Amino acid sequence: MPSTEKSIFGDISNQEKEYLPLSFGTVPTIFTRMISKVPKSPKIVKLRGDRAFYQPVSDEINLNDFNIKNNLRARRIFTHEFGHKIDHNVANILLVKDDVAKKFIPNPNRLVVDIKPKTIKFASGGSYTKSGVKKTLLDDVLNKQYGKNSVQISNSAQTQIMADRINLKDNIKVGLTGYTDDLIDLKNKIVGKTFDQRFAIRTKYLDDIINSKSFPLNKNEVKILLREKGITYDPTKTQTIDFVTAIKHKLVFSEYGKPIKLKLKNGTIFTASTRDAGTNVFDPMFADYVGAITDNAIGFGHKRSYYENFFKTETIKRGYGKITYGHSTEAFANFTSLSNTDNKEIYTKLMKYYAPQTTKTFNELYERSKLL
């Protein structure tokens, strides 16, 4: 074979030749096409301790675990850091290609700031008009004030991230009520029953949820995700019941969960928080995906203080906070990792189920790699 064949990843370093196929596969996708458009990485630096990050200024990925081939967590982390690189590298390209940027960013002329001019009348009869302010999504994403290495294409999804955040946050009370009702119903059904009867009731409980139309995964897919966490699907085990019930109600453990009073089906008042549902059952990168979108109203990974320490996009809503560059780039990096590593088809379903708008927009950005 002549060596004229071009890599699906374009011009890449020797380290990338080793790691990229393990993370992104060996057949061309919208992801490999995007990678083929960005510069090759400088040497990937080894860190001590349990840390990994991407540095936009030097374009360096830093890892502590290089066992990308055999360790799923290492593979997901490398792919996540590469997601940050793509986020920054592509924005750098668009910063100097205005015509491409207008096609690449979905709905670029939509106003993210639209303050109308305001006329104030004085009692004396005079008046003065305060001028309005307008800013387009394009101008916010390719923010000239911050410039190269600070801009990120993930900010193109700021409106969708906020929309998913509102839905997921508004769902918490309803979701926790349904979650608690389900578990109480189950408890009432098994009380006083024999082991075999309890097993049959719990098996039916899980099957009914999983087979319902709105549940995003089939039983085998649930089994595979639990196995990733070293958990065996077992109707007698709390973790299996918790995982399936938490997915049904779109909940994921959050350490920031505050106790809320819920009115249950039987009329009693019950106190619960997002600390109670979906505990130790979700992959940390999936938990970080919904965590980044909701500022940890559900999910976990990066802390709220971490997200706060970034530039802000123009998207802000009272009661729901801001979308910072931290929220958008972490969501994008987690999306990139979960869309490409092991069981990507299952995680894609789960991401679409919890955060349909963000997931759809990130996918669109990767599709638009053809424009670069």
Ligand SMILES: [Zn+2]
């Ligand atoms: Zn990250």
